[in-house]
Amino acid sequence: MKIYLSDTLSKKKKEFIPIDHKNVRIYACGPTVYNFPHFGNARMAVVTDLLVRVLKQKYKKVTFISNITDIDDKIIEAAKEQNVTIGELTNKYHLIYNQDMESLGVSLPTFQPKATDYIADMIDFIKILVDNKCAYESDGNILFDTDSYKYYGALSKRVMNDQKTGTRVKKANYKRNDNDFILWKPSFKNEPGWDSPWGLGRPGWHIECSAMSKKCLGLPFDIHCGGVDLTFPHHENEIAQSCSLGNGNLKPESFCNYWFHNGFVTFDNIKMSKSLGNIKLVRDLLKKYEGRVLRLCLLSAHYKQPLDFSENSLKQFKNYLHKLDYFYNVNFSEEYEREKIVNNNYFEEFLSSLFDDINTPKALRILNDHISKVRNTTLTEKKIILQSIFKSLKILGIEKSSLNKLENDKGEIMKLIKERENARKNKNFNLADELRDKLKKMHIEIEDTPDGTKWFKTK
């Protein structure tokens, strides 16, 4: 089965063909760690996590690199305000980021490089750019000369002269061209800095991703991920830098083959912003909703589309998962964990929707179809569908974490259930309810179904 992905550079949905079938390589721009991650950060993480899971269905090895930016002016500022070192600050928020993402079922990337561990690589990178005359010095800064790269604007489809530069930030007069960006800047007084051929300083914003993707993945690699807002200037600048390392202007494809951008998240149709005070932190949302509810919400729309969420929509996903859990409890036990699926048409159908540009809404529809089919089919077919559903839920990452485990107290549980069944037969409902309570205290929930009483652990 073929995988298709939308690609921002070519503006097309393209068949995914890896450079090396034995090792698919992906890079995603990770967070700048100076604050708690919000729901928008989470979308990128969840969506790329799913992308990796899907690719792993087809390819044995997927190397997924997602960086941590731990040097930046905002970090310096925040550290100063909180009276801590930048290391203390970034370590703290790096950890928090990983914890919060874990709550959303996001696996750690294959490797999570930190920018400050790659300063030497960045310096080497910049040296080459200077030697190639793609960078120049001005007021102590080393800047990339965007005029030197003829494909500048190819990713974001911008004709640079038509852009209104300085709409948000004042024009800098040390730049030859308004689009030029800082590769290296000098550090003063208490600012953190590293020795370089251009004196004590620190890297600009875009260079870290170029240096780390080159070092950790090699060029070119397969897929570059990030939020749409990074398309310009961040990704455009990454391309310019990374394609200026050799002789002349290399085409953007010599950096990476597919650009995978996820849409923005809004709350009640309004962009989350500090000034409006409507930033939804993952941490706070987790107080009210399970990680799975949040994950489902983030996967409910196609990744490219804008995603609006609200208290109301979260409630809807919570309700949906509640019903799904009932289904899960009644149908699955530990044995499903071990079973391997072979030639399962249902699972193929499900997977084909994800292979088609990670179409999660379609995948959810197919999942729902399968669930309703389970109730209305033969026993053999039922087993096949259930296997598919089990695996489908695992890929989406919305499976229930606790399955029935064959534990020591199973005999006791079975005994109590039997007793309760007898009590019900004899219409001794008081006793039946007492036994239910007793089981509840053992963290066992029971449900009476047409196939008899089902039980499952709640912890």
Add this chain to the structure above:
RNA sequence: GGUGCGGUGGCGGAGAGGCUACGCACCGGCCUGCAAAGCCGAGUACACCGGUUCGAAUCCGGUCCGCACCUCCA
């Protein structure tokens, strides 16, 4: 001004010329000791105006509205 993405039923959200998307909510019925789930049925859609077509939410032209980006925001 430029670039990109959108406007689908009460809500979320697919689809992309003819066939019920799906989910949540709501209403009616069935089932049910309780709890939960399930089943059957009803309803409410494709921003607007033209055009193409036997047929358009889907194609074409125009209009309106929203959002994002245009140097440090995922």
